[in-house]
Amino acid sequence: MGNSHSGQLSARELEELKGPFSDAEFDALQALVAESDANKGAFLERFSLGPLRGGSSDHVLNDFGDVLYKSFARTDGDTCATNNHLTIVHVAKAAADCIRSSSTTVLRALVSILNPSLELSPPELHQLFMVCMLMADDSNSSSPAGTPKDVREFIPMATSMVDAFQLHSSHITPSTLAAWIPTHAPLLHTVFSSWMSRKCLGVHSKVSYVAPRLSHPSDILSRGEALALSMQSVQLQNNWDRLYTSTEDGLSFNRLTYHLLGYTGPTLLVMTDADGATFGAYADTPWKESTKFFGGPGCFLFRTTPSFLLCPATTGAASNYMYYNTKGVVLPRGLGFGGTTSKCRLFLDDELDDCTSALKCGSYEPGAVAMKGSFRIQMLEVWGCGGDECKLAQHHYRADTAELINRARKVDKAQFAGNAFDREMFLSKTFSSGADGIRLADDEH
Missing domain, CATH: 1.10.238 (Recoverin; domain 1)
Known part of the structure; x- marks a missing residue:
């Protein structure tokens, strides 16, 4: 018919x-x-x-x-x-x-x-x-x-x-x-x-959407929450690689730093607090140590539990999207989104026990991402959304960093060998047996 x-x-x-x-x-x-x-x-x-x-x-x-x-x-x-x-x-x-x-x-x-x-x-x-x-x-x-x-x-x-x-x-x-x-x-x-x-x-068929596939089950997000977040950005589709989870890696800012740095793609941070809320942020730019804000307008803040909230980047002049400083003395040490260096819209301090959230800022749309102004993290996960190339880049970054640290720990002992005082002061144990052996050999000869 x-x-x-x-x-x-x-x-x-x-x-x-x-x-x-x-x-x-x-x-x-x-x-x-x-x-x-x-x-x-x-x-x-x-x-x-x-x-x-x-x-x-x-x-x-x-x-x-x-x-x-x-x-x-x-x-x-x-x-x-x-x-x-x-x-x-x-x-x-x-x-x-x-x-x-x-x-x-x-x-x-x-x-x-x-x-x-x-x-x-x-x-x-x-x-x-x-x-x-x-x-x-x-x-x-x-x-x-x-x-x-x-x-x-x-x-x-x-x-x-x-x-x-x-x-x-x-x-x-x-x-x-x-x-x-x-x-x-x-x-x-x-x-x-x-x-x-x-x-x-x-x-x-020609498709423009593919659901995310997680490398590991999430301890925080339900399948529905992950799918809802994937409807925010094309980068949140396809594979999510778990970079960090507090349940296995420990709730530590140092461990978080280790798993963040060197990854060259966008990341999704998801956390729960003591009150049971689930919220976080999407970072469209690789993390780096800096005293200034960085990132792009693809970033957004969100909450999935107890109610749904999306705070995309504003279209105004403000561009304080991402903040990451672990070495500063004057500026706060931690990780943040929006606001200013003295008061981020969402801020995780370097102890992860005195984190803060504000209702509004110039860089993101308003809304209470966390349910309280101050909160303690119960669980935290970081997902990498950049694919295999970004994981490989992080692998190379870690290898290069380890090599630099290894080199810094080594002392070129040869520079002390020509100076009697340095040899005796710093390398006496290293050279004593060798020197005695030389003298003994000379005497026997």
Whole structure:
């Protein structure tokens, strides 16, 4: 039926419908129509969010393929919805809106899937965030195909995001979401469009989002929290390499310094305090010893628990993004973000037991990153987001540093050998046996 409908289209209509798609991509869409026409169940399976566990009875999550099928059928009006089939017109138009459109149009398409009226309730907004996190997790899963996903890993983060949005607006529409998302989940639309591209276009898909894959399980972040953070920056996608963890390396600023310095890529610092809050910062620039601020506008501060908060860099003139000083006498010794050298917006002192947080500064958007002005760190992790080259650079840095230290410890004993006083004063034990041996040999000779 789908193919026969495409046959009823004129060449001009078909060319207009093809629009943003290549020949191979449009062929893939037509194959999708034929597949769904022959077996609707195949469509439902293709667009399923996967087997889920964790006690979820949510129809949208458990039957997303069916929800999407009905949404596709509405793309060209309701005329074919009752006939229970899709045509190339439905699929091509829906795919164009979801895959080859602006971020605003993609977001609008996502909202319309959950509610055609384009106004969501808080539970429907929760579904939207859950859908996106499940889609994100599907993009780079290390689990074998068919492994059920535990929805409980994503529910708390979705709840936090809903609560954060409701501080912004009580009306949930594409326009209010479009105003909030750029500062809280700027890459959320790429999660949806990339997932749809893979499902609709198969091997011809072009994706712009890949979920992070962690080198080790995190003792702090849930999977949902990691995925939410990955929607902030392209650098937070793909692999996260654990550089430091207080649970194994010890909660020590010296150990933190060792694991930070020499890494040439961006890093994510995540910590918990004694009150159970989870927060941190993303550093877009390698760490270095300095008495001045450094870093770039890609940095941001965040909190994931007990509520979600994102504080991106401001667009103003202030550029006090990162601070790292362990040798200063006049300036505070520690690690910080924002503020001034005398009072950072977020500051970890060199003992990690008198850390501070402020509500606002000129370099980052306002908000309480930590729940209190002063806090003690319970756990701390640092993740490297720069890939293998950055890890290799750190390996070389450590080798070079060790070599310099080794050289500094060695004393060129030859410089003392020609001076009797220095030889006796500093190297008497070294040269005594040798000198005695020489005298003995001379006497015997």
